[in-house]
Amino acid sequence: MNIYDVVIIGAGPAGLAASIYASRYKLSNLVIGKQLGGELSLAHKVENYPGFISITGLELCEKFKEQVEGLGAEVLLKEVGRIEKVKSEKLKVKSHSSKFKVFVGEDEVYEAKALIIATGSERKRLDIPGEKEYMGKGVSYCYTCDAPFFKNKTVALIGGADSAVSGAVHTAEYAKKVYIIYRKDRLRAEPIWVEEWKKIEEQKKGETIYNTNIAEIAGDGTKVSGVKLDKQYKGSDFLEVDGVFIEIGGVPGTSLIKSLGVKLDETGHVIVDEEMKTNIFGLFCAGDMVNKSAKFKQATLAVSQGALAAASVYKYLKQESAPSQRGV
Ligand code: NDP
Numbered sequence: 177m178n179i180y181d182v183v184i185i186g187a188g189p190a191g192l193a194a195s196i197y198a199s200r201y202k203l204s205n206l207v208i209g210k211q212l213g214g215e216l217s218l219a220h221k222v223e224n225y226p227g228f229i230s231i232t233g234l235e236l237c238e239k240f241k242e243q244v245e246g247l248g249a250e251v252l253l254k255e256v257g258r259i260e261k262v263k264s265e266k267l268k269v270k271s272h273s274s275k276f277k278v279f280v281g282e283d284e285v286y287e288a289k290a291l292i293i294a295t296g297s298e299r300k301r302l303d304i305p306g307e308k309e310y311m312g313k314g315v316s317y318c319y320t321c322d323a324p325f326f327k328n329k330t331v332a333l334i335g336g337a338d339s340a341v342s343g344a345v346h347t348a349e350y351a352k353k354v355y356i357i358y359r360k361d362r363l364r365a366e367p368i369w370v371e372e373w374k375k376i377e378e379q380k381k382g383e384t385i386y387n388t389n390i391a392e393i394a395g396d397g398t399k400v401s402g403v404k405l406d407k408q409y410k411g412s413d414f415l416e417v418d419g420v421f422i423e424i425g426g427v428p429g430t431s432l433i434k435s436l437g438v439k440l441d442e443t444g445h446v447i448v449d450e451e452m453k454t455n456i457f458g459l460f461c462a463g464d465m466v467n468k469s470a471k472f473k474q475a476t477l478a479v480s481q482g483a484l485a486a487a488s489v490y491k492y493l494k495q496e497s498a499p500s501q502r503g504v
Pocket residue numbers: 219224300301302334335336337338339340342359360364366389423424425426471472473474
């Protein structure tokens with residue numbers, strides 16, 4: 177069986193940048209991810225990635241992939257089922273034997289001397305009545321994918337940060353009326369998105385309902401008909417909408433590595449040190465899932481962390497005798 181120097185799990189900006197750097201360090205590497213580009217692929221417009229004035233998230237990710245493959249690495253778009261750490265007593269650590277087994281499906285197994293995990297974050301849910309029932313019937317977690325289905329309809333976006341506000345701006349290109357329902361009294365998206373949204377509000381095409389949560393998503397059993405608000409807006413606690421986009425952020429995607437005993441902080445992000453090392457020997461993490469991204473989840477940061485993780489793997493694998501990595 178082929179043993180890679182490093183297997184990278186996650187095909188978003190962090191994982192793909194890690195591969196680019198790993199290839200340039202001449203480390204054999206394989207990228208496995210269930211979706212090319214991860215969350216970035218869903219951005220309808222990226223205008224803050226240096227070198228590109230304006231590009232869609234998917235186009236940018238395709239360019240990353242092209243660069244990865246051009247350097248000789250493979251990107252496998254599949255879901256990893258589980259990871260196994262080969263117990264240290266079975267290893268001859270002096271020669272850096274395989275330390276991890278990555279299982280994809282029933283019988284695909286990849287071995288690696290080191291792992292870089294860059295599995296980003298998973299969309300947060302509201303956990304309110306009607307949310308699950310109407311998923312795909314008007315409830316969506318991806319405005320980029322689903323906004324075109326709401327041509328001339330009325331929709332609500334839940335949240336008050338970048339995804340909700342940029343999503344509302346994008347959705348207004350299709351829908352006849354867009355609401356943002358936000359639990360606080362001031363949107364906290366990048367000023368440029370807030371300015372764009374204000375223009376839509378001035379055209380009476382958009383409205384923001386502040387200091388409000390939604391308590392329930394209602395419908396006729398086949399599609400959404402509205403949302404129940406936790407307080408009255410313009411004399412009613414029911415807002416008629418055809419669609420609800422839940423854009424309330426994500427939780428770090430750590431489910432694959434929790435069983436390995438990786439240390440997490442109180443917000444669920446993986447604790448890494450300055451070199452993107454975790455507390456597990458040979459396991460590195462980068463991107464939205466790590467504590468260093470907790471307050472700034474941006475592709476530019478993910479890319480730099482992926483690059484750094486690859487450099488750290490290179491250093492780690494260069495250590496000939498039993499390495500002294502301590503982790504954090
Ligand atoms: P964030 O975590 O940044 O924001 C989540 C938003 O949802 C906040 O306004 C939060 O409220 C609200 N929220 C969270 N939980 C609930 C809940 N249970 N009920 C109601 N509201 C809730 O997530 P985003 O998806 O907006 O952004 C994720 C990352 O992606 C960020 O780092 C962002 O900068 C980046 N991004 C950047 C874009 C860009 O154009 N640069 C576009 C999209 C995303 P509160 O404010 O009260 O915490």
